[in-house]
Amino acid sequence: MSQPPTDIEALIALMARLPGLGPRSARRAVLHLIRKRGQVMLPLATAMAEVARSVQECGRCGNLSSTPLCPICTDPRREGAEICVVEDIADLWAMERGGSFRGRYHVLGGTLSALDAVGPEDLRIPALVGRINDEGVSEVILALNATVDGQTTAHYIQDALALTGVRISALAQGVPMGGELDFLDDGTISAALKARKIIPGA
Amino acid sequence: MSQPPTDIEALIALMARLPGLGPRSARRAVLHLIRKRGQVMLPLATAMAEVARSVQECGRCGNLSSTPLCPICTDPRREGAEICVVEDIADLWAMERGGSFRGRYHVLGGTLSALDAVGPEDLRIPALVGRINDEGVSEVILALNATVDGQTTAHYIQDALALTGVRISALAQGVPMGGELDFLDDGTISAALKARKIIPGA
Numbered sequence: 185m186s187q188p189p190t191d192i193e194a195l196i197a198l199m200a201r202l203p204g205l206g207p208r209s210a211r212r213a214v215l216h217l218i219r220k221r222g223q224v225m226l227p228l229a230t231a232m233a234e235v236a237r238s239v240q241e242c243g244r245c246g247n248l249s250s251t252p253l254c255p256i257c258t259d260p261r262r263e264g265a266e267i268c269v270v271e272d273i274a275d276l277w278a279m280e281r282g283g284s285f286r287g288r289y290h291v292l293g294g295t296l297s298a299l300d301a302v303g304p305e306d307l308r309i310p311a312l313v314g315r316i317n318d319e320g321v322s323e324v325i326l327a328l329n330a331t332v333d334g335q336t337t338a339h340y341i342q343d344a345l346a347l348t349g350v351r352i353s354a355l356a357q358g359v360p361m362g363g364e365l366d367f368l369d370d371g372t373i374s375a376a377l378k379a380r381k382i383i384p385g386a
Numbered sequence: 387m388s389q390p391p392t393d394i395e396a397l398i399a400l401m402a403r404l405p406g407l408g409p410r411s412a413r414r415a416v417l418h419l420i421r422k423r424g425q426v427m428l429p430l431a432t433a434m435a436e437v438a439r440s441v442q443e444c445g446r447c448g449n450l451s452s453t454p455l456c457p458i459c460t461d462p463r464r465e466g467a468e469i470c471v472v473e474d475i476a477d478l479w480a481m482e483r484g485g486s487f488r489g490r491y492h493v494l495g496g497t498l499s500a501l502d503a504v505g506p507e508d509l510r511i512p513a514l515v516g517r518i519n520d521e522g523v524s525e526v527i528l529a530l531n532a533t534v535d536g537q538t539t540a541h542y543i544q545d546a547l548a549l550t551g552v553r554i555s556a557l558a559q560g561v562p563m564g565g566e567l568d569f570l571d572d573g574t575i576s577a578a579l580k581a582r583k584i585i586p587g588a
Binding site: 188189191192194195198199201202204205209211212213214215216217218221224225226227228229230231233235236238239248249250255272273274277279316317354 | 390391393394396400401403404405406407411413414415416417418419420423426428429430431432433434435436437438440441450451452456457474475477479507518
């Protein structure tokens with residue numbers, strides 16, 4: 185069959201490789217783009233080519249940046265003595281949306297995994313150890329996911345940093361905002377109970 | 387907050403305007419693209435710009451094409467005496483995937499709608515009437531969606547073509563392939579019963 189035309193077919197095939205889009209939704213997306221050629225399709229193509237050309241990893245923290253060092257690493261108002269360790273860029277963005285962390289980051293780029301042969305060097309852990317010494321860091325905040333892989337990696341980092349003497353902390357575990365006990369897993373409830381806080385004056 | 391960088395932020399905002407992607411999945415898609423800059427992101431940007439530049443509507447049937455007349459309209463092996471009327475390009479592609487229609491198409495570009503002020507001229511219905519006379523068409527197959535709007539439009543087209551004397555047909559209604567009666571709506575079951583076929587020799 186000759187439909188859709190080859191170039192559109194190729195575009196659909198590329199779109200279908202995006203996470204969250206299958207062949208069907210890629211077709212819908214491409215038809216939508218074609219309908220909005222001027223307002224969406226051309227700007228999107230330009231923005232994509234532009235980002236592909238300019239984006240690079242920050243040489244210090246691993247954040248995405250259009251400059252050799254990212255805006256967070258070069259911002260003098262950010263607290264250099266605190267480093268927040270995250271698994272990937274999406275987690276860094278999530279922390280920034282939270283808006284209350286004023287230190288700097290270290291993006292691991294994944295978690296340790298024997299199965300996928302991901303070792304400490306792949307995760308920029310030696311670079312983290314180097315930063316502790318070079319930048320006068322006083323606290324490392326581990327903001328890794330509360331998954332088995334995340335926690336394994338957190339333990340590994342604790343060991344790797346033991347000799348530096350830096351203070352190490354981790355995000356608190358507990359009931360999330362708006363969380364209903366009935367819908368929470370048992371592990372979260374246990375953790376929240378163990379970490380319960382005395383209400384002063386009560 | 388300064389994250390993600392402005393150009394990536396702009397790209398995420400554009401991606402989030404695609405149907406089927408929200409802000410969260412647009413972020414995931416963009417991070418995926420950045421990770422696969424060479425294999426996916428640049429080819430996608432190029433394909434998109436290329437399609438945006440080259441794609442146009444076939445002057446006869448309304449199909450997408452990179453030439454003034456689309457490959458189906460210019461293919462001498464396609465039966466010019468049969469025109470299949472569809473609502474939009476996605477429906478044309480669906481018919482072509484079916485693979486058994488050997489005639490040509492007429493893409494309406496929507497359905498009649500008083501609410502959205504879509505009239506017969508917006509749907510290329512006058513162009514359809516013109517084609518009946520010009521191209522020696524003997525049968526018009528209405529392949530409109532089995533929705534209220536689709537069926538209203540089908541009735542309007544029947545009226546508009548009445549004077550031409552052309553034969554008009556519509557896709558059969560009934561139980562879809564693999565359909566289970568228990569999961570079908572009552573309308574489909576009634577339609578399938580009304581259109582039941584005698585099994586010869588039984």
